[in-house]
């Protein structure tokens with residue numbers, strides 16, 4: 001259906017009920033029916049794509065026709081089982097209703113259904129995407145369902161149950177397939193990766209699972225694409241590149257800025273990404289995604305549909321004191337950003353974020369700002385990675401925003417002449433600068449890319465380091481993301497983590513260095529509560545009027561502290577890799 005090769009999907013398709021991931025409530029009921037010989041004549045399998053509906057239908061067909069079924073499972077070895085596995089079972093008829101939606105197709109089906117099965121006991125008709133059938137076709141199908149030939153079993157599958165007529169529903173035994181949790185998908189991917197000899201970081205598998213939104217089929221296809229593109233070793237950067245996600249951390253950053261009602265920082269992030277030629281639609285998508293996780297966390301949904309622990313940690317922290325209404329408002333406004341006119345212009349996203357940060361969606365702030373932003377926001381070329389839209393006087397794309405882009409925000413809310421521009425930056429870049437010392441740090445990351453510490457792959461954690469600064473006999477590292485920092489604190493507290501890190505540092509820097517985390521003492525305890533995030537908020541509070549800052553966030557007068565959350569002991573997402 002996706003047009004891709006789907007080799008993994010086919011190869012790793014479950015062949016038994018107990019291999020169907022995450023749908024035990026369905027498969028156990030079906031096995032019980034098979035054991036007790038109480039199989040219904042029509043089933044309706046509902047649920048999101050890629051959750052195992054058609055695989056389950058095929059296993060059912062196999063078990064029904066198996067010569068030696070065991071405990072409700074097909075034996076897998078008899079002629080009929082093998083025929084189903086090899087897609088040559090004549091008594092299993094699979095119909096895609098999307099391309100066979102007319103009444104003639106169903107009449108044809110009905111005529112053929114009258115004939116007795118060939119090698120099997122039952123003819124099994126699987127009608128996928130059954131909601132696509134035309135009204136006439138449904139009527140014809142209903143007649144068949146009302147008086148089914150005794151040797152025929154219908155399995156209807158749909159992603160849109162509400163489009164299936166009630167008359168059909170009432171004739172079927174219905175099963176609802178669940179969207180798969182992140183863990184289930186990661187487990188399965190780890191199993192496939194192991195068998196296929198693919199060496200992928202746990203973070204990669206987690207990213208794939210997240211991107212696939214609970215669809216195992218999509219996840220398997222993504223893993224396959226990655227393996228085809230990058231060979232048997234896949235790291236997180238490659239995965240992000242292929243998935244077009246740019247930088248997941250930027251999305252989290254922007255989400256946090258939105259939750260903190262910090263328009264200045266939000267605009268800085270947007271413009272930094274625009275200058276780097278990032279796909280702003282993706283940035284928006286990623287940000288909405290993360291915020292959505294925040295909504296779900298706020299609403300008490302634990303699993304949050306397979307979001308990363310990082311994102312959840314970050315959202316839980318930033319979302320404290322933010323009302324559900326505000327979150328919803330931010331997401332709604334971001335969804336409105338329309339990139340169709342000009343995909344590479346930051347303007348739509350800027351307007352969306354400013355609207356999101358105003359109390360009312362229709363507040364005049366964004367409208368007033370639009371003209372001010374427009375001249376610089378309009379790029380010369382429609383697309384492409386060229387950061388050509390900077391003012392000519394600006395330096396080449398260092399990963400830093402240019403402050404003059406943020407200035408209109410303040411001029412929109414205050415008098416135009418008021419100095420609004422750059423407040424001195426804290427010496428803490430949020431992204432790796434390309435300084436000479438970074439080559440050595442890059443070597444550390446590279447050396448640790450496959451090294452597991454106490455709980456995590458160290459290289460993957462250390463990629464979140466924004467700066468590594470040598471000072472005497474210590475190497476002080478600072479982070480762009482609190483949740484990653486916490487994990488590294490834990491790794492450094494454990495000899496299994498610290499020892500390989502310091503060895504790699506010694507190899508790269510040519511001297512033995514004690515690795516410490518900036519702003520923490522040698523035990524990893526936080527020395528200060530001031531972080532870059534804090535100062536952003538302080539600056540925002542100073543430069544922004546209360547009119548634009550959400551009063552739900554203390555009106556910008558008492559900036560929320562970004563303290564390292566001490567209760568967050570992240571779940572290891574590495575344990576499934578066997």
Ligand SMILES: [Zn+2]
Nearest residue numbers: 066075078081
């Ligand atoms: Zn069999």
